[in-house]
Amino acid sequence: MKPKFNAVSNIRLTLFLFSRNPKGNPRGYMLFLVVSLLITLSGLLVAYAILAKVNNISAKGTATGNSGFYGAEGALNMRVEELRDVFLSDRNPSGTSPSSLNQCLQQTSMGTGDFRCKVASFASPDKNTANIMAYSYVVPKNGGVAIQGTVPPGETFQGLNMLETRYDISSVTAKQNANPEEVIAMTEMTVKSRQIPMFQFAAFYLNDLEILPGPNMTLNGPVHTNGSLFLGANNVLAITGQVTVGRDLFNRRKNDNSTYPDGRVRIANSAGTLRNLLQGGTGSTTQTTAAMTPANVNATWGSQVQLAVEALSIPTISSLGAGGNYAQQADINFVYAPEKTGVNVPGIGTTVIPFNVTATKRDALGVGTATPLTNAQLASLRQPVLATGAAVTAGVCTPATPPILTPILTLTQTGDVLDALRRAILSQTTPVPFSAMGSALSTPLRNSMQPLLSSIPAAQQTLILASSPNQIAALAGGCFISAPIQHPNIPTIYTNGVSFINNRERSPGNNFRAMSLMQINIESLTVWNFQGRYLNDTGTGLVSANQLLFATATADAAAPANSFQRLGLAGSDTSSNGLVFHATVSAGATPNPNTNASPYGFALVGGQQLPGLAETTNNFDPTGLTFVSDQAVYMVGDYNITNWQPASVLADSLNVLSSRCINNNGQIAKASGTGCGGNAFDTTINSAFLSGTDITNSTETPGYNGGLENYPRFHENWGTLNYTGSFVSTGTPEKVTGRWSNQLYGAPTRNWSYETRFNNAKNLPPLSPRFVFLKQEGFSRKFDQ
Template identity: 40%
Template structure:
């Protein structure tokens, strides 16, 4: 309409110009007509002037109309941009494993009226500025606020059919976001309007969104970057697979029993191949080849946790129940061995009635308490009386329980000989055996308990950590001497030669058989220290008794590592019945690390849960342990060549509440261990009274049951498998032993560059032994959110120098399909779904 009117005005103007020229020519040629023509000319000129005024006015109207259209369009796009930005901010909150909080404004006018609350927190009014496009045009602003749906309560359910990741557990939150756009030149006018400031909006938009939080551990494999799967032996994945980039798939992968999704556009052959197969050709084949039930390529990238979520300022540090900071002393220092190389903070988050602690406070363990954690523990009569059992594992990989121990062995330790010295060792002298057998039951009990008290005190008095295998030596505890004139010798032992105890080893003293209150013969025993410092700062340092050499690091030339080893079994026992020396007083360590739940007769007999040793913490679904080292004090811990890390050993039973418990209404809790450094997981893990479990770390190393020396530590020399002197003739590494693990992993993974392969999913766990076809049985989930921050050792390939591949009996843990079986503080990705987009014209 406007363009047609403009054309008509232009035509009228041209016609009038022609008429004007004709009359002027007539004035020049005919004198008699001058008067007549002059009158007509003047009239026409007045008419022409009127038309010009009409044209000018129409042009002005058109200019104003065009300006209004530009403002309307700019306001619309500005409001839309503000909606998107606000939606992204809300989504990032969910990505950090949190939910938005606050209150919405009382009304739209509240954003512009200082007398009305404009909301608080994540829902309050917020303004964004936009350029006008040139220096002569006013800029724009868009004011936004957020309304929560369903009272801010998330709907727990499953992703509906037809959507990406259909069937997975989720928590879905709904929000409405409102945006009002204004010209900056109208700001002053709006401010003068008081409560009616919002009426100057040039665009009003509303976006309704849903944010879905979906656990990462519901995937067999979940990668932020390219995911490559090329196993050299048969391998099946029985769960969903996702990559936020491209997928490379092949090798001896047999089947994927779950939905496959990629945010990348390509699914093709091995990444390092110079000329890969055409993606379109490959995609058409892989569904049939790998029996993939559903394949979706090029979906929207998923919102992932921020890269620093494992840092010492991130969520796992903030929400941890136990924080352990490694503070090693240099292995060339004179105080090495005497200094306590760690600090511990404990945060109680669950009360005895299972309600949350309103204001949890971090409490630091004292130096005396931490000192005790470095020494072996003499277990009580109760734990020493648990019989051992013939634990085994099903050999059928089709059995979903093949990774759980059959007839699990819950015994804490095994005495060195049977009752009445029937299997006494060579160190037990005939004279002592004869003397002991001549005592009455009461004398035996008095003698054993007296000796045990001396034993515990001397262990706690020792300034440096004791070697566990030295407990099998006479004099293995320095300064442990028994004399007939010692104080507090029981009167019933007047005829007993106390000094004869000096002929026994500490383990033999611990195992002195005596009857308990019920008449049952008891033999006590030691378990290893809960925490042990392993490694050297340089190969020529000879003070440290233990070493772990990582052949993969330092550009595959190897590096000595400094590791703090955490023994899960010993840590749980120390928390229940440990002893520490406070000045001259022996005190109980009971519940210093975590508060325990009542003994539960629903749990397997003799398990931690059944004995009342399990953690009662139910915050975030269970106990969370965070491990770190201060990179400000240890600068090389902050780069990508960190020599530090943590070893996790003897974790076949975890201190959670298990799958069937009375304390938390049949909702199992377990254990999550998180670290910003490398983690070395050794031996069977979570196989007895299986619980939700996860390990999140900068990089993940897996060690077999073989990688545990007589001192109960991981100990690997340069060319040896954990100090194993029995070497394979064709390989200096020695052979691993079958190992079973039930745990979800989140760790950094190498990137394939050029011909340098990252090892693929099949080498997600970093291996250091010669497995040579030995089974590594695994149930869990592999998650990679990028490359490691603190190690740079690339996948070295096979060939025996670094490792030989295991028989990978790996699969997704289908118990994670039930949200209650997910590990504590399971990370989630956020998927935002737009429900509606509304433009309002009503001011």
């Protein structure tokens, strides 16, 4: 302050001298005036220099303060993104927070896990001073427990179920090696993390979404895309749920800019009234390729249609792979391994079993021990299964007419005969065709059975050995169902095994791609788990497979008649809200399964009834089944139509086939061309879908991607496909990237609808994927603490 005082004194002195009378001594006065002026100017220059120095110091301090604030704010944002990443990895943040700010600054108690104190360093704006350090930590509210709730009206994703967790994030900055009280800036933020299941949308796309149906189509659930939304229709497309769009909304095709007349596309406002997209979005009925005007959209639909919504972070296709969360939390893991060579199994001999299965029976908290199935158990899974008792009551097969035996066999003798038949089938080195169950015993089966029938009179042996396996099974009211797992024969994999000629996923230079498909029969797997048999370690006896794959629930008398749940065959697993099956291909397979031209996939058959639990008066929280694969999945026939349960299929790409494509051996089979030997049978599917889809006019898939109406990949001449569920696209396929324009099929009549039962959180499928929507609730900042 002294420099400022002296400068002011000099100014006052100058004013005083100017006030003197100059007439007494003009020369002296002039000299004195010049000297006085010099002194005054000198004082001003000194004052200016000092003020400039003070201003420079102040500017550096301000720069340091600003940098400290921006550093603290940046640290907050980093911690927010880390929380988002944790949720996307399908786990909740965990750990302990530092008990105080000083402990974080002094590095005496850092905390642990996702909430611990973290330190970041960045350069100070003053090069002569130490770097600026940013310290941040997280404090979960309510103990980090997520609260089930519903997104409030008027907000983005209104009305959807969510799990909401609140967190306080604190960040401070200080110069490196400063004392704890020498804080530059402090910031605090409260965020709400909302995890929202993606299966609550009729359609949810990571990239541009196109909905351009031919026949009338109504979507009665929310629609979201991180990209742009292209809508059109040859007749009428009506959308009744909230529409959220990351970019722009169009009333045209994306690939050729074709436009549509007013009234073809209608979207409901908050009152439920359908408003025409073109007029409501532009204020005019003139067709246009331009995007809908945001102001018009807002005036017409309000919060019901929202544009420029923040892009959402969602799981990627790669998360479906062997190292991903779904594989780690699965109850059953299937690995197709065509490179496997022959192994010696007691009672069978040398045989090739080109797959592995691991079962993890979990408790309610999801904890369990992974148990790989033995070679004898794997060998049993590839043979037809004898269903008796409750399984037959469930309607999995119909018993044939048994051979007429006189006298009638005793129960013990009948049991011996059935066990002899089981052992004969299980001892074969290759899978016994399912079609053989309806024909007289083949020579290998007859030769295997005969030594085991010593307790049966010779005349009865002759009658039994002349019968078919199904006739013999009928002696106990039983019948055979096809194998739980079928696979291409090795090494001639396309001769008699599971094969599918795909005229869409074309190989370079060819008009088709021959797919090597491992087939999983859900119905047969459920029955095998309940009453299957496999050879013991010596190969001379049978061991029950009861509950080897999953524990079964107590029979529920309130479940529908003859259902798995009512008969005690359904799984009791409630971890992750039900059963999760994961399927992948061994990394050692040749050709390589981890390319964009993988020839592998999984066929999912026998899914009319799933092995989970539906809601009944005895069971208020249904479970269900989620099937996951990082390869192509082919769904064949009706799915989840008996005893409805929460269900989903997650895959690299998803194909839908009718049961026309199942041959008399119970195997999926299709030659080159359209269809599987006839028009497709009408099919009903009740399941959510998550898979990759093509992108129109992209480098990966030039041309049109087929739109939402071709989300499932078709291969037949269709009649009607009844579908109730949810369509989620998480990007382009990584393993199967065939173009939509190359396919051979006849489009189905699409009787499609959003599964409104998913609006209730308890009805969501096991491990339903969620996107994370972080909402800032509060922010405060202080300088120069």
